[in-house]
Amino acid sequence: xxxxxxxxxxxxxxxxxxxxxxxxxxxxxxxxxxxxxxxxxxxxxxxxxxxxxxxxxxxxxxxxxxxxxxxxxxxxxxxxxxxxxxxxxxxxxxxxxxxxxxxxxxxxxxxxxxxxxxxxxxxxxxxxxxxxxxxxxxxxxxxxxxxxxxxxxxxxxxxxxxxxxxxxxxxxxxxxxxxxxxxxxxxxxxxxxxxxxxxxxxxxxxxxxxxxxxxxxxxxxxxxxxxxxxxxxxxxxxxxxxxxxxxxxxxxxxxxxxxxxx
Numbered sequence: 001x002x003x004x005x006x007x008x009x010x011x012x013x014x015x016x017x018x019x020x021x022x023x024x025x026x027x028x029x030x031x032x033x034x035x036x037x038x039x040x041x042x043x044x045x046x047x048x049x050x051x052x053x054x055x056x057x058x059x060x061x062x063x064x065x066x067x068x069x070x071x072x073x074x075x076x077x078x079x080x081x082x083x084x085x086x087x088x089x090x091x092x093x094x095x096x097x098x099x100x101x102x103x104x105x106x107x108x109x110x111x112x113x114x115x116x117x118x119x120x121x122x123x124x125x126x127x128x129x130x131x132x133x134x135x136x137x138x139x140x141x142x143x144x145x146x147x148x149x150x151x152x153x154x155x156x157x158x159x160x161x162x163x164x165x166x167x168x169x170x171x172x173x174x175x176x177x178x179x180x181x182x183x184x185x186x187x188x189x190x191x192x193x194x195x196x197x198x199x200x201x202x203x204x205x206x207x208x209x210x211x212x213x214x215x216x217x218x219x220x221x222x223x224x225x226x227x228x229x230x231x232x233x234x235x236x237x238x239x240x241x242x243x244x245x246x247x248x249x250x251x252x253x254x255x256x257x258x259x260x261x262x
Contacts, residue, residue, distance in 0.1 A: 002118050003029075004199040006181045008036035008128070008163025009064070010053075012043025012095065013185030015224070016194040017052055019216035020184050027198065027212075036163040036181065037064025037110065037128040040103075041095045042088075042236060043185055044224035050103050062126050063110035065134040065164065070096055071108045084246055090231035115157070121205030125157040129164040137165045138180050144173055151176070158205055161197075166245075168195055168211055179209060186236075192218060192243040 005024050010017050024030060035053060040046035053059065069075050075092040096104070112134065114126040130136035130150040138147060151160065151173070159177040166188035169180035182195030189195075193213035200208040218240050225233040238246050 001203075002122075002201045003031050004034055004201075005030035005032070006034045006036065006126075006161055006179070006197045006199060007184050008181045008196075009038045009166055009183035009186060010035075010040075010043070010049050011038055011066075011183070011185040012040050012046040012049055013194075013221055014043075014045040014048035014052060015221050016185045016214075016216050017049055019214045020194050020196050020212075021052070021056075023212060023214045024196075024198075030198065031058075033059040034114070034116075034124075034126050034161060035059060035061050036126060036161060037062045037134070038066045038163065039064065039107070040070065040099065041066040042091050042232065044221060044228045044230050044233075046095050046098050047100075047103060049185075050099070050106055054106050060114050060116060060126065061110045062114055062128050063107070063112055063134070064128040066092075067107045067110060068134060070099070071104065084235050087232040087235050094231050118201055119205075121158070122201045122207075123157045124159045124161060125152070126161045128162065130162060131160065134164070138162050138169060138178065139165050139167055140169050140180075147171070147173055147178065151178075159199075159207055168197075170209055170211070177207060177209070182211070186239055187243045188239075188245050190243050192240065 039049050069092060076089055116124040125131060128134040130138050131152050132150050136150060162180050165180060166183035166186055168182035168189060171178045179197060181197040184194045184196055187195050191213060193215050196212050198210040198212060202208055221240060222237050225236055235246050
């Protein structure tokens with residue numbers, strides 16, 4: 001049966017990406033790779049990540065929201081509430097400055113979604129955030145009623161693949177699998193190992209879904225961040241080592257204690 005390896009949110013971390021590809025080879029490989037976007041921003045080696053992926057065959061790509069920001073040159077705006085935001089947002093122009101016109105064109109050519117029909121009973125919708133938006137979150141704690149609103153009305157797809165949140169998820173809803181594959185380069189679920197998913201297509205429209213976690217040399221990436229003069233090096237070191245966004249540590253404010261969501 002056909003096998004798939006699904007990656008997302010590499011974020012300029014070529015060390016983690018190579019570790020995942022090595023693990024994939026050790027598992028016997030896959031017939032196809034599906035990459036769900038956010039390839040370059042935040043990590044120290046955006047060029048290395050794109051060079052690896054654009055020479056890899058066969059692979060299906062989806063554009064992530066941070067890929068789109070680079071292509072459109074429309075970067076998020078600092079709110080002014082937290083002093084670490086300026087460092088994180090400086091990652092966008094820094095990353096753009098590292099990329100050649102051909103690298104940026106590669107990102108510009110990525111499709112916003114992929115509709116993949118591997119058999120009459122295996123129809124897959126691959127997106128970055130949700131089927132509605134590359135900025136929308138499908139998280140483990142997303143209520144079914146909210147998730148249902150994000151899904152396309154068509155029932156043609158029985159597997160939806162996404163990333164964006166850096167939080168793995170495997171859920172059934174209305175007869176469809178929804179799988180968030182987590183993050184290769186910047187996990188946020190408390191486990192610093194790179195996350196990806198292996199999928200085997202089974203008879204009758206079924207899928208075998210295996211989440212893989214791969215240890216890699218995080219301190220090598222830490223050294224790369226400082227050697228490259230990355231503007232958000234200190235923030236990213238915390239994120240990489242803790243496998244939590246720095247906001248989880250620093251945005252525990254009265255607003256959150258009162259139950260407001262930021």
